[in-house]
Amino acid sequence: MSATNAPAATCPFSGDTGTPAPSSENLRDSVVPGLPQTSAGVEAPVADWVTIPDLYADPFPIYQRMRSESPVHWVPAVNRYMVTSYAACHEIEQDEDRFSADEKNSLMKRSMGHSMLRKDNPEHQVDRDSYGSTLRPGTIKKHWNEIFAANNEKYLGELLAKGPGADFVWDYAAPYTAENLRLICGFHNATQEDLQRWSQTMIDGTGNYADDPDVWDKSAASSAEVDAAIDEMLPLLAKNPDNSLLSGLASLPIPLEAIRANLKMTIGGGLNEPRDVLATTVWALLNHSDQLEAVKKNPKLHATAFEESVRWVAPIGMYPRETTQDVVLEGVSLPQGSRLGVVLGAANRDPEVFEDPEAFNIFRPKKPHLGFGGGVHFCAGTWIARAQVAQIAMPALFERIPDLRLDPSAVSVDAGWVFRGMTKMPVTWG
Ligand code: HEM
Numbered sequence: 001m002s003a004t005n006a007p008a009a010t011c012p013f014s015g016d017t018g019t020p021a022p023s024s025e026n027l028r029d030s031v032v033p034g035l036p037q038t039s040a041g042v043e044a045p046v047a048d049w050v051t052i053p054d055l056y057a058d059p060f061p062i063y064q065r066m067r068s069e070s071p072v073h074w075v076p077a078v079n080r081y082m083v084t085s086y087a088a089c090h091e092i093e094q095d096e097d098r099f100s101a102d103e104k105n106s107l108m109k110r111s112m113g114h115s116m117l118r119k120d121n122p123e124h125q126v127d128r129d130s131y132g133s134t135l136r137p138g139t140i141k142k143h144w145n146e147i148f149a150a151n152n153e154k155y156l157g158e159l160l161a162k163g164p165g166a167d168f169v170w171d172y173a174a175p176y177t178a179e180n181l182r183l184i185c186g187f188h189n190a191t192q193e194d195l196q197r198w199s200q201t202m203i204d205g206t207g208n209y210a211d212d213p214d215v216w217d218k219s220a221a222s223s224a225e226v227d228a229a230i231d232e233m234l235p236l237l238a239k240n241p242d243n244s245l246l247s248g249l250a251s252l253p254i255p256l257e258a259i260r261a262n263l264k265m266t267i268g269g270g271l272n273e274p275r276d277v278l279a280t281t282v283w284a285l286l287n288h289s290d291q292l293e294a295v296k297k298n299p300k301l302h303a304t305a306f307e308e309s310v311r312w313v314a315p316i317g318m319y320p321r322e323t324t325q326d327v328v329l330e331g332v333s334l335p336q337g338s339r340l341g342v343v344l345g346a347a348n349r350d351p352e353v354f355e356d357p358e359a360f361n362i363f364r365p366k367k368p369h370l371g372f373g374g375g376v377h378f379c380a381g382t383w384i385a386r387a388q389v390a391q392i393a394m395p396a397l398f399e400r401i402p403d404l405r406l407d408p409s410a411v412s413v414d415a416g417w418v419f420r421g422m423t424k425m426p427v428t429w430g
Helices: 052-057 060-069 086-093 107-112 123-129 137-162 168-185 192-206 213-239 245-250 256-287 289-297 301-312 382-400
Strands: 072-075 080-083 319-323 327-329 332-334 339-342 412-415 421-424 426-428
Touching (some): 080 086, 107 192, 107 213, 137 168, 168 245, 168 256, 168 382, 168 421, 192 213, 192 256, 213 245, 213 256, 245 256, 256 289, 256 301, 256 382, 256 412, 256 421, 289 301, 301 382
Parallel strands (some): 080 339
Antiparallel strands (some): 072 080, 327 332, 412 421
16 A cells, blocks of 8 residues: 555554454453354454455554454464464463474475574574674674664765655665675675565565465575575685674584574564664654654654654564464464464554554553564564664764655555565655
């Protein structure tokens, strides 16, 4: 769907599906009327009205209806149960014994290999530990912030040189976050453009619920390029170490297969998400002049705006889990081996937790969102994302281009549900 650049009081991402949402009565602890019941809970309702194109265009009205009907639905179009309430998503994240990340027939495993994200402990922890201190706050402060600031200067300069008028996502946010990730990973033999291509094509594979063969071909080609780049860099970094992930991995007894899968997963998660949150946050602020003015006056609010943006439009909208045994989740019974979609995009707008959840509002009372996941798989790049977007990019952006605004003659577009962000964002200044 496209969103106009007109200021909006409530969520401008949401549109009217023409389907009135049922009343927001909470059915979590009660029975779902008309559904078969077992002593262990009720069967999940079937949401056969949900389609992938509708989810891709604008999932939020769909999530509103789902949450109000039941915390869990069986969704035939997605071929899995979709879990949409905050409480149910949180319960899954905290319990890897009952909810495994090691999903069978995982699209991510097919696209990127078996990374830490799809392993359970103790195997997961070995891979996670292999990332050492590269992504940790101490290294960010000592090493990465300076590099992010230099990259930001370069790509802000390129944005300004294009203008007045450019696309915020493709002329600035994407190359900036791709260049940061290139150096974090240690791909000194690749360009930021390579990182963008690898990331998008492999992520398309991970979200290829429609099983499009062209998407698989492109994803496999990128996967082979990443393997070749890793093979070349590992011996070079073993001789000349730096602060990158590949440099740390070069000296560890980690199987090459795991290194490759973890790096591919990080290329997917470490680029698009900071890019998307940067664009979404700036887009939301440019649509809410009162909030923008507050952020400009008080630089501490950059961090608040960043977190509110991750809540409002979770860049990773859904991730999979699988039940290891029969379970009852928030009153809904799920048999062993059920494929689940943990829908962070819906949990983060649960009215049980967030007041007026569809609105972007940096002044809302602070409550933890689930945008970075939770439990043992809590995002390892949280601090990197916060640093490059909220600490470095946003303050410099509004200082260098104080009159930055959405181009009133063009339309911004946001899309996606497994991953969601701005796909077009024409801006102007001067
Ligand atoms: C705003 C930006 C980001 C968001 C919203 C985000 C979100 C997430 C989420 C939801 C997960 C857990 C998924 C699951 O449990 O299946 C995750 C895991 C992960 N993320 Fe991020 N991420 C972001 C940025 C980054 C960056 C910049 C990096 C690295 C440079 C990164 C690296 C990772 C890694 C390595 C994991 C796997 C952790 C594990 O399995 O233990 N992420 N991220």
